Amino acid sequence: MKYIDEFRDGDVARKIADRLATEARGDRQYSFMEFCGGHTHAISRYGVSELLPTNVRMIHGPGCPVCVLPIGRVDMAIKLALEHDVIVCTYGDTMRVPASDSLSLTKAKARGGDIRMVYSAADALTVARDNPERQVVFFAIGFETTTPPTALAILRAQREGLKNFSVLCCHVLTPSAITHILESPEVRQYGTVPIDGFIGPAHVSIVIGAAPYEHFAEEYRKPVVIAGFEPLDVMQAILMLVRQVNDGRAHVENEFTRAVDRDGNLAAQQKVSEVFELRPSFEWRGLGEVPYSALKIRPAFAEFDAERRFDVGYKPVADNKACECGAILRGVKKPTDCKIFGTVCTPENPVGSCMVSSEGACAAHYAYGRFKDIPVVTA
């Protein structure tokens, strides 16, 4: 595949691995957080961590959209489908997120809910056009990457005068989540989560640009390297982070110049601010209430806001007691620190949200990295 294989080249990977081995100082540890689930997935799927020196450790961040979705939000979508008889449309992985009463959207579908997987917000709009006699709700999740398409869907619905389309908006914001992690006691006070720098988001940064991260670099003295989602992007970003740490620098650097610039996609940003405004607070799974970390639909578009159209109030629901997703999402614990990892909690029967999406830290480790936990006898 042209334009992709170049970024998966094993020979180049070995060259970067050699540089890393030379440049990473033997007398210290390096801990970097990759914020995005896309990076977590690439690291696991291509075996990137195998190529890193032993003193360079990657901490998986909370940037997996379905992982940070709190149970109460999924409950709202299920309620819409089962009690309000609406067609709920959503992205694939959201279907499997565990909710209250041992339900998930997949299980609610089996109980008769009309729940449909779509590939885009525009597909949900098509469902609404094709079913004029039914109410259709798009259960919109994700970071800044999926927000502009939702904004466009709402704008288009307004233009077409669609009366049966609305959005359950659960869009969240990357910079506030990073701030929240940097402000957490584990990072700030106790130092139990040593973070020497961040691999900055790929697709999110295409939309918001590189500028929003400058604050972290400056204020918290943490280097940020924005990187693409291909394995060589990740390797190169790690090398750039090691160099910044060695030089005592804390800058925003951009490895992903083929797609990201400082300002981002201004047209997309404009559409988003036309349709959405900040929520004063939003609950994240694992991080709890995070101020100004999510978006809601502006009053001017109230008729397309499912939270206003239907009576489905938000009720916070605590995670399963044994589940460590919260600590794992904050980087405090590793998947293998969780007592139910791989036994009670598996991709087939996820207890926590990190086991649902292949971008989740637990699912990625379970699917790709498990062999490292236990000795394997080879022939």
Next chain:
Amino acid sequence: MNARDDSKGGTVRAGYVRPLDIRNGRIDMGHGAGGRAAAQLIEEIFLAAFDNPFLRQGNDGASLAIPQGSRLVMATDAHVISPLFFPGGDIGALSVHGTVNDVAMMGATPLWLSASFILEEGFPLADLKRIVQSMAAAAREAGVAVVTGDTKVVEQGKGDGVFISTTGVGVVPHGIDVSGANARPGDVILLSGTVGDHGVAVLSQRESLEFETTIVSDTAALNGLVADMLAVCPAIRTLRDPTRGGLATTLNEIARQSGVGMLLDEAAIPVKPEVDAACELLGLDPLYVANEGKLIAIVPAEHGEAVLAAMRAHPRGADAARIGIVQQDAHHFVQMNTRFGGRRVVDWLSGEQLPRIC
């Protein structure tokens, strides 16, 4: 036609039955009621296509003579694919290939098939005829006879056009012992060709997802390929076709069944560039996408080259490759050295990657 319209004063030939209106006709509940309409449907669509001495006897079952001293193998498969027609095949051909391959993967020569049809009221007779003729052609090509069958009709909304269930019976020649439980550390793992073609071809036709592609399903009967392979190496340990769940899931099944681990070489696994690109776009992993005309063979290392050569000499195995080895591993992990230079587990498919593709 010799028959003439009564009202015009002509005569109707004795015993004349007006044939089914294939072009405009549709399945109605009467076709499942077991009366004349059902008999006519069977005669004009099914018997006409599958014609063979077993069916001509008109019994409720088939009486089969078993070759002396051989073992019988039996396998069954239900087919619920949507859409019914896809690039490279249709549910009819698929329902023959699926079962013929399941029988062949036991090291058997498939001989006979049964076929059950669950038809939905309102299903066009023209589509049914097309599907049945495609089945018949697939059966002829594979050298098997459809010897018995059944049809039922369900009310509109209670089916999805047509579901087909087939059962196959075959015989295993003396001295052949092929099983998913036979893989041993040190054996080599061979794959007969590119993976992911079928799943991607079907997916490209989905209403919600239509995309332009030249990819066609690989649906095909593999008994001929298996026969050629067994001819050069009767000691083949395991044969299996990686259908639903793809190559990854099938290898995990074998690893568990045999109590072994596996180590694959990603660079050796053939994937068509178009399939790779489509998977990239849709966020799928070709290792988990279904195939309907590929097989995995696990072979003692010393016979690896000979079997691989036999596979490559057969049209259904032209792109065959050696993709890994079997190793000792108490956890039965399938691991893979990635093209990138790392290593990872290739796990079972979890959840459903694609809805209803076979």
